[in-house]
Amino acid sequence: MKICIPAKGETPNAQIDSTFGRCQYLLFTDTENSTTYQHENTYREDNSGVGTQVAQAVLAEGAEAVLSREIGPKAQEVLKAGNISAYRVDDMDIRDAVEKFKNNELDPLY
Protein backbone atom coordinates (compact mmCIF):
# COMPACT_ATOMS: atom_id res chain seq x y z
CA MET A 1 0.00 0.00 0.00
CA LYS A 2 1.38 3.39 -1.01
CA ILE A 3 1.18 6.10 1.64
CA CYS A 4 2.16 9.76 1.60
CA ILE A 5 3.78 11.83 4.36
CA PRO A 6 4.45 15.59 4.33
CA ALA A 7 8.16 15.82 5.17
CA LYS A 8 10.75 18.36 6.21
CA GLY A 9 13.48 16.44 4.36
CA GLU A 10 14.00 14.02 1.50
CA THR A 11 14.49 10.74 3.39
CA PRO A 12 12.54 8.64 5.92
CA ASN A 13 14.94 9.97 8.59
CA ALA A 14 13.41 13.43 8.19
CA GLN A 15 10.79 14.84 10.54
CA ILE A 16 7.16 15.06 9.53
CA ASP A 17 6.38 18.59 8.43
CA SER A 18 4.01 20.49 10.68
CA THR A 19 1.69 21.43 7.80
CA PHE A 20 0.26 19.46 4.92
CA GLY A 21 -0.26 22.06 2.17
CA ARG A 22 2.92 24.01 2.76
CA CYS A 23 5.21 21.07 3.54
CA GLN A 24 8.73 20.96 2.07
CA TYR A 25 8.50 17.51 0.50
CA LEU A 26 5.89 14.87 -0.15
CA LEU A 27 7.40 11.51 0.70
CA PHE A 28 5.77 8.39 -0.73
CA THR A 29 6.51 4.98 0.63
CA ASP A 30 5.25 1.49 -0.11
CA THR A 31 4.42 -0.28 3.15
CA GLU A 32 5.07 -3.74 1.63
CA ASN A 33 8.58 -3.24 0.25
CA SER A 34 9.63 0.12 1.79
CA THR A 35 10.36 1.62 -1.64
CA THR A 36 10.47 5.35 -1.06
CA TYR A 37 10.58 8.40 -3.26
CA GLN A 38 9.82 12.08 -2.80
CA HIS A 39 8.58 15.16 -4.64
CA GLU A 40 9.53 18.66 -3.68
CA ASN A 41 6.35 20.61 -2.90
CA THR A 42 6.40 23.24 -5.63
CA TYR A 43 3.02 24.65 -4.54
CA ARG A 44 4.13 25.76 -1.08
CA GLU A 45 4.85 29.36 -2.05
CA ASP A 46 1.51 29.87 -3.85
CA ASN A 47 -0.91 32.40 -2.40
CA SER A 48 -4.08 30.37 -2.26
CA GLY A 49 -5.42 26.90 -2.85
CA VAL A 50 -2.17 25.22 -1.83
CA GLY A 51 -3.76 22.39 0.14
CA THR A 52 -6.08 21.32 -2.68
CA GLN A 53 -3.19 21.12 -5.13
CA VAL A 54 -1.05 19.07 -2.80
CA ALA A 55 -4.01 16.79 -2.11
CA GLN A 56 -4.44 16.37 -5.83
CA ALA A 57 -0.75 15.50 -6.22
CA VAL A 58 -1.33 12.75 -3.63
CA LEU A 59 -4.25 11.48 -5.72
CA ALA A 60 -2.17 11.58 -8.90
CA GLU A 61 0.54 9.42 -7.28
CA GLY A 62 -2.04 6.80 -6.41
CA ALA A 63 -1.41 6.90 -2.66
CA GLU A 64 -4.14 5.35 -0.51
CA ALA A 65 -3.40 7.04 2.82
CA VAL A 66 -1.81 10.19 4.21
CA LEU A 67 -0.06 10.49 7.58
CA SER A 68 -0.08 14.08 8.75
CA ARG A 69 -0.19 16.27 11.84
CA GLU A 70 -2.97 18.35 10.35
CA ILE A 71 -4.83 18.68 7.05
CA GLY A 72 -6.83 21.79 6.13
CA PRO A 73 -10.56 21.53 5.37
CA LYS A 74 -10.25 22.09 1.61
CA ALA A 75 -7.43 19.58 1.23
CA GLN A 76 -9.50 17.12 3.27
CA GLU A 77 -12.37 17.54 0.86
CA VAL A 78 -10.13 16.65 -2.10
CA LEU A 79 -8.61 13.64 -0.31
CA LYS A 80 -12.06 12.37 0.68
CA ALA A 81 -13.31 12.76 -2.89
CA GLY A 82 -10.36 10.62 -3.98
CA ASN A 83 -11.16 7.99 -1.31
CA ILE A 84 -7.85 8.56 0.46
CA SER A 85 -7.76 7.93 4.18
CA ALA A 86 -5.75 10.09 6.58
CA TYR A 87 -4.18 9.38 9.97
CA ARG A 88 -3.02 11.75 12.66
CA VAL A 89 0.60 11.70 13.74
CA ASP A 90 2.59 13.75 16.26
CA ASP A 91 5.94 15.44 15.82
CA MET A 92 8.08 12.42 14.99
CA ASP A 93 10.32 11.18 12.24
CA ILE A 94 8.85 9.49 9.25
CA ARG A 95 10.29 6.05 9.92
CA ASP A 96 8.50 5.93 13.31
CA ALA A 97 5.25 7.20 11.79
CA VAL A 98 5.28 4.49 9.13
CA GLU A 99 5.95 1.81 11.78
CA LYS A 100 3.01 3.08 13.85
CA PHE A 101 0.82 3.04 10.75
CA LYS A 102 1.80 -0.56 9.98
CA ASN A 103 0.99 -1.53 13.58
CA ASN A 104 -2.45 0.16 13.36
CA GLU A 105 -1.47 2.54 16.16
CA LEU A 106 -2.67 5.75 14.49
CA ASP A 107 -6.05 7.44 14.80
CA PRO A 108 -7.96 8.50 11.68
CA LEU A 109 -7.72 12.24 11.00
CA TYR A 110 -11.24 12.32 9.56
Place this chain on the structure above:
Amino acid sequence: MIIAVASGKGGTGKTTVATSLALSLPDVQFLDCDVEAPNSHIFLEPEFTDETDAVINVPEIDESLCDGCGICQDICEFNALTVIPGMNGQQSNVLRFDSLCHGCGACTVLCPQQAIHEVPRTIGTIRFGHSTNLAGETIDVIEGTLNAGETLSPPVIRDLKSQTDLGKTVIIDAPPGTSCPVVASIRDADYCILVTEPTPFGLHDLTLTVTLTRELEIPVGVIINRSDVGDAAIEEFCYKNDIPVLLKIPFRKEIARAYANGIPLVRQFPEYRSHFNALFEPLEMMEG
Protein backbone atom coordinates in the same frame (compact mmCIF):
# COMPACT_ATOMS: atom_id res chain seq x y z
CA MET B 1 -15.30 64.95 -8.77
CA ILE B 2 -14.24 61.91 -6.80
CA ILE B 3 -12.11 62.42 -3.68
CA ALA B 4 -10.81 59.30 -1.95
CA VAL B 5 -9.61 59.41 1.64
CA ALA B 6 -7.01 56.72 2.29
CA SER B 7 -4.05 55.84 4.47
CA GLY B 8 -1.70 52.90 4.67
CA LYS B 9 -1.86 52.78 8.43
CA GLY B 10 -5.15 52.08 10.19
CA GLY B 11 -6.48 54.36 12.87
CA THR B 12 -4.94 57.57 11.53
CA GLY B 13 -8.25 59.39 11.02
CA LYS B 14 -9.56 58.47 7.57
CA THR B 15 -13.15 58.33 8.69
CA THR B 16 -12.76 61.52 10.75
CA VAL B 17 -11.52 63.35 7.64
CA ALA B 18 -13.94 61.73 5.18
CA THR B 19 -17.02 62.40 7.32
CA SER B 20 -15.83 65.95 8.10
CA LEU B 21 -15.51 66.65 4.38
CA ALA B 22 -18.94 65.16 3.71
CA LEU B 23 -20.53 67.31 6.41
CA SER B 24 -18.76 70.51 5.28
CA LEU B 25 -19.19 70.41 1.50
CA PRO B 26 -22.37 70.85 -0.55
CA ASP B 27 -23.93 68.20 -2.77
CA VAL B 28 -21.99 65.16 -1.50
CA GLN B 29 -22.35 61.49 -2.20
CA PHE B 30 -20.51 59.49 0.47
CA LEU B 31 -19.29 55.97 -0.29
CA ASP B 32 -18.06 53.94 2.69
CA CYS B 33 -15.75 51.48 0.96
CA ASP B 34 -14.21 50.14 4.19
CA VAL B 35 -16.49 47.14 3.75
CA GLU B 36 -14.75 44.96 6.32
CA ALA B 37 -15.48 47.51 9.04
CA PRO B 38 -17.73 50.30 7.78
CA ASN B 39 -18.15 52.80 10.59
CA SER B 40 -18.82 56.17 8.96
CA HIS B 41 -22.49 55.69 9.90
CA ILE B 42 -21.54 56.31 13.52
CA PHE B 43 -20.67 59.89 12.58
CA LEU B 44 -23.04 60.56 9.66
CA GLU B 45 -26.04 58.82 11.25
CA PRO B 46 -27.71 58.19 7.90
CA GLU B 47 -31.21 56.86 7.62
CA PHE B 48 -30.92 53.77 5.43
CA THR B 49 -33.91 53.24 3.18
CA ASP B 50 -32.86 50.49 0.79
CA GLU B 51 -30.40 47.64 0.48
CA THR B 52 -29.20 45.16 -2.14
CA ASP B 53 -27.01 42.07 -2.09
CA ALA B 54 -23.40 42.39 -3.17
CA VAL B 55 -22.62 39.33 -5.28
CA ILE B 56 -19.74 37.54 -6.91
CA ASN B 57 -20.37 35.24 -9.88
CA VAL B 58 -19.05 31.75 -9.25
CA PRO B 59 -18.99 28.74 -11.59
CA GLU B 60 -21.60 26.00 -11.50
CA ILE B 61 -20.70 22.83 -13.31
CA ASP B 62 -23.12 20.62 -15.20
CA GLU B 63 -21.60 17.23 -14.42
CA SER B 64 -23.50 15.58 -17.26
CA LEU B 65 -21.53 17.73 -19.75
CA CYS B 66 -18.15 17.68 -17.95
CA ASP B 67 -15.60 15.25 -19.37
CA GLY B 68 -13.02 15.93 -16.65
CA CYS B 69 -10.48 17.49 -19.04
CA GLY B 70 -9.09 19.68 -16.25
CA ILE B 71 -8.79 22.91 -18.26
CA CYS B 72 -10.87 24.84 -15.72
CA GLN B 73 -8.55 23.77 -12.94
CA ASP B 74 -5.41 24.63 -14.92
CA ILE B 75 -6.52 28.12 -15.87
CA CYS B 76 -7.86 29.07 -12.43
CA GLU B 77 -5.32 31.49 -10.98
CA PHE B 78 -6.67 30.95 -7.46
CA ASN B 79 -7.06 27.16 -7.43
CA ALA B 80 -10.78 27.39 -6.78
CA LEU B 81 -11.53 24.25 -8.82
CA THR B 82 -10.17 20.75 -8.32
CA VAL B 83 -10.99 18.02 -10.82
CA ILE B 84 -11.15 14.55 -9.28
CA PRO B 85 -10.57 12.11 -12.14
CA GLY B 86 -13.19 9.40 -12.59
CA MET B 87 -12.07 6.10 -11.10
CA ASN B 88 -13.33 2.60 -11.90
CA GLY B 89 -15.56 3.87 -14.67
CA GLN B 90 -17.08 6.55 -12.45
CA GLN B 91 -17.85 10.06 -13.72
CA SER B 92 -15.14 12.60 -12.93
CA ASN B 93 -16.07 15.17 -10.35
CA VAL B 94 -15.19 18.88 -10.01
CA LEU B 95 -14.87 20.27 -6.50
CA ARG B 96 -15.59 23.98 -6.19
CA PHE B 97 -14.04 26.10 -3.45
CA ASP B 98 -16.14 29.23 -3.52
CA SER B 99 -14.10 31.05 -0.92
CA LEU B 100 -11.10 30.99 -3.29
CA CYS B 101 -13.02 32.12 -6.41
CA HIS B 102 -12.42 35.72 -7.50
CA GLY B 103 -15.28 35.57 -10.01
CA CYS B 104 -13.08 36.26 -13.05
CA GLY B 105 -15.17 34.00 -15.30
CA ALA B 106 -12.21 32.39 -17.12
CA CYS B 107 -13.40 28.82 -16.44
CA THR B 108 -16.85 29.59 -17.81
CA VAL B 109 -15.48 31.07 -21.03
CA LEU B 110 -12.78 28.45 -21.63
CA CYS B 111 -14.63 25.19 -20.81
CA PRO B 112 -14.54 23.24 -24.12
CA GLN B 113 -17.73 21.35 -23.18
CA GLN B 114 -19.55 24.52 -22.15
CA ALA B 115 -20.38 22.70 -18.96
CA ILE B 116 -19.91 25.78 -16.78
CA HIS B 117 -22.29 28.64 -16.19
CA GLU B 118 -22.13 31.35 -13.57
CA VAL B 119 -24.38 31.75 -10.57
CA PRO B 120 -24.41 34.71 -8.20
CA ARG B 121 -23.17 34.15 -4.68
CA THR B 122 -24.02 36.78 -2.08
CA ILE B 123 -20.96 37.95 -0.16
CA GLY B 124 -22.15 41.24 1.28
CA THR B 125 -24.71 44.00 1.41
CA ILE B 126 -24.96 47.50 -0.06
CA ARG B 127 -27.10 49.94 1.94
CA PHE B 128 -28.50 53.20 0.62
CA GLY B 129 -29.48 56.13 2.77
CA HIS B 130 -29.37 59.82 3.46
CA SER B 131 -27.78 62.05 6.01
CA THR B 132 -27.71 65.82 6.51
CA ASN B 133 -24.67 68.08 6.30
CA LEU B 134 -23.94 71.04 8.57
CA ALA B 135 -25.88 73.35 6.25
CA GLY B 136 -28.95 71.12 6.45
CA GLU B 137 -28.55 69.73 2.93
CA THR B 138 -28.85 66.07 2.01
CA ILE B 139 -25.82 63.77 1.81
CA ASP B 140 -26.35 60.58 -0.18
CA VAL B 141 -24.75 57.77 1.82
CA ILE B 142 -23.95 54.33 0.42
CA GLU B 143 -22.28 51.75 2.59
CA GLY B 144 -20.94 48.32 1.74
CA THR B 145 -20.55 45.46 4.20
CA LEU B 146 -18.67 42.25 3.54
CA ASN B 147 -20.35 39.27 5.20
CA ALA B 148 -18.50 37.74 8.15
CA GLY B 149 -16.25 34.91 7.05
CA GLU B 150 -15.87 36.17 3.47
CA THR B 151 -12.36 37.05 2.35
CA LEU B 152 -12.85 39.03 -0.86
CA SER B 153 -13.87 42.63 -0.42
CA PRO B 154 -13.07 44.06 -3.91
CA PRO B 155 -16.28 42.67 -5.50
CA VAL B 156 -18.35 44.42 -2.80
CA ILE B 157 -16.38 47.62 -3.34
CA ARG B 158 -16.89 47.42 -7.12
CA ASP B 159 -20.63 46.89 -6.64
CA LEU B 160 -20.71 49.85 -4.28
CA LYS B 161 -18.72 52.08 -6.64
CA SER B 162 -20.98 51.25 -9.57
CA GLN B 163 -23.44 53.56 -7.77
CA THR B 164 -21.09 56.56 -8.12
CA ASP B 165 -23.00 59.73 -8.99
CA LEU B 166 -20.58 61.90 -10.99
CA GLY B 167 -22.96 64.85 -10.73
CA LYS B 168 -22.02 65.14 -7.07
CA THR B 169 -18.86 65.58 -5.04
CA VAL B 170 -18.11 61.95 -4.27
CA ILE B 171 -16.24 61.25 -1.03
CA ILE B 172 -14.80 57.76 -0.71
CA ASP B 173 -13.84 56.43 2.71
CA ALA B 174 -11.25 53.78 1.77
CA PRO B 175 -10.12 50.81 3.84
CA PRO B 176 -6.63 50.91 5.40
CA GLY B 177 -3.63 49.26 3.78
CA THR B 178 -2.25 49.25 0.25
CA SER B 179 -3.63 46.02 -1.20
CA CYS B 180 -6.52 45.06 -3.51
CA PRO B 181 -9.38 46.56 -1.44
CA VAL B 182 -7.61 49.93 -1.42
CA VAL B 183 -6.87 49.76 -5.14
CA ALA B 184 -10.53 48.93 -5.82
CA SER B 185 -11.60 51.87 -3.62
CA ILE B 186 -9.33 54.65 -4.88
CA ARG B 187 -9.05 53.67 -8.55
CA ASP B 188 -10.82 56.29 -10.71
CA ALA B 189 -10.54 58.94 -7.98
CA ASP B 190 -9.56 62.41 -9.18
CA TYR B 191 -7.72 63.13 -5.97
CA CYS B 192 -6.61 61.17 -2.96
CA ILE B 193 -6.26 62.61 0.53
CA LEU B 194 -3.78 60.58 2.54
CA VAL B 195 -4.28 60.78 6.29
CA THR B 196 -1.28 59.97 8.42
CA GLU B 197 0.30 60.61 11.80
CA PRO B 198 3.83 61.77 12.62
CA THR B 199 5.18 58.44 13.81
CA PRO B 200 7.60 55.98 12.17
CA PHE B 201 4.58 53.75 11.45
CA GLY B 202 2.71 56.64 9.86
CA LEU B 203 5.69 57.51 7.66
CA HIS B 204 6.35 53.92 6.65
CA ASP B 205 2.77 53.30 5.56
CA LEU B 206 2.44 56.74 3.95
CA THR B 207 5.49 55.93 1.83
CA LEU B 208 3.83 52.71 0.64
CA THR B 209 0.57 54.50 -0.12
CA VAL B 210 2.33 57.24 -2.11
CA THR B 211 3.99 54.52 -4.19
CA LEU B 212 0.55 53.06 -4.86
CA THR B 213 -1.09 56.36 -5.80
CA ARG B 214 1.82 57.18 -8.14
CA GLU B 215 1.31 53.82 -9.81
CA LEU B 216 -2.38 54.65 -10.22
CA GLU B 217 -1.50 58.22 -11.31
CA ILE B 218 -3.76 59.84 -8.71
CA PRO B 219 -2.64 63.24 -7.36
CA VAL B 220 -2.37 63.30 -3.57
CA GLY B 221 -2.26 65.63 -0.59
CA VAL B 222 -1.57 64.76 3.01
CA ILE B 223 -3.45 65.51 6.22
CA ILE B 224 -1.34 65.03 9.33
CA ASN B 225 -3.44 63.98 12.29
CA ARG B 226 -2.18 64.33 15.88
CA SER B 227 0.33 66.63 14.20
CA ASP B 228 1.97 67.92 17.37
CA VAL B 229 3.08 64.53 18.68
CA GLY B 230 5.97 62.58 17.16
CA ASP B 231 8.54 64.04 14.79
CA ALA B 232 8.88 66.11 11.62
CA ALA B 233 9.65 63.18 9.30
CA ILE B 234 6.24 63.29 7.57
CA GLU B 235 6.63 66.95 6.64
CA GLU B 236 10.18 66.33 5.41
CA PHE B 237 8.94 63.43 3.31
CA CYS B 238 6.12 65.52 1.84
CA TYR B 239 8.51 68.40 1.09
CA LYS B 240 11.03 66.12 -0.62
CA ASN B 241 8.33 64.44 -2.69
CA ASP B 242 6.49 67.61 -3.60
CA ILE B 243 3.30 66.53 -1.81
CA PRO B 244 1.18 69.32 -0.32
CA VAL B 245 0.29 69.14 3.37
CA LEU B 246 -3.38 70.09 3.23
CA LEU B 247 -4.14 70.27 6.93
CA LYS B 248 -2.64 69.53 10.31
CA ILE B 249 -4.96 68.42 13.09
CA PRO B 250 -3.27 68.69 16.49
CA PHE B 251 -3.71 66.14 19.24
CA ARG B 252 -6.39 67.36 21.61
CA LYS B 253 -8.11 65.40 24.29
CA GLU B 254 -11.37 67.17 23.35
CA ILE B 255 -11.11 65.87 19.75
CA ALA B 256 -10.48 62.34 20.98
CA ARG B 257 -13.40 62.64 23.38
CA ALA B 258 -15.78 63.82 20.65
CA TYR B 259 -14.61 60.99 18.39
CA ALA B 260 -15.17 58.44 21.13
CA ASN B 261 -18.71 59.76 21.50
CA GLY B 262 -19.37 59.50 17.77
CA ILE B 263 -19.50 63.28 17.31
CA PRO B 264 -17.99 64.42 13.99
CA LEU B 265 -14.96 66.70 14.25
CA VAL B 266 -16.63 69.53 12.31
CA ARG B 267 -19.77 69.38 14.45
CA GLN B 268 -17.89 69.63 17.74
CA PHE B 269 -15.32 72.14 16.44
CA PRO B 270 -17.04 74.37 13.84
CA GLU B 271 -13.75 76.12 13.01
CA TYR B 272 -12.68 72.96 11.17
CA ARG B 273 -15.50 73.42 8.72
CA SER B 274 -13.66 76.35 7.13
CA HIS B 275 -10.42 74.33 7.13
CA PHE B 276 -12.09 71.54 5.16
CA ASN B 277 -13.81 73.97 2.82
CA ALA B 278 -10.48 75.71 2.25
CA LEU B 279 -8.65 72.52 1.38
CA PHE B 280 -11.40 71.53 -1.04
CA GLU B 281 -11.31 74.77 -3.06
CA PRO B 282 -8.04 74.15 -4.95
CA LEU B 283 -9.13 70.57 -5.63
CA GLU B 284 -12.34 71.82 -7.16
CA MET B 285 -10.39 74.29 -9.31
CA MET B 286 -8.04 71.52 -10.39
CA GLU B 287 -11.11 69.64 -11.59
CA GLY B 288 -12.62 72.69 -13.31
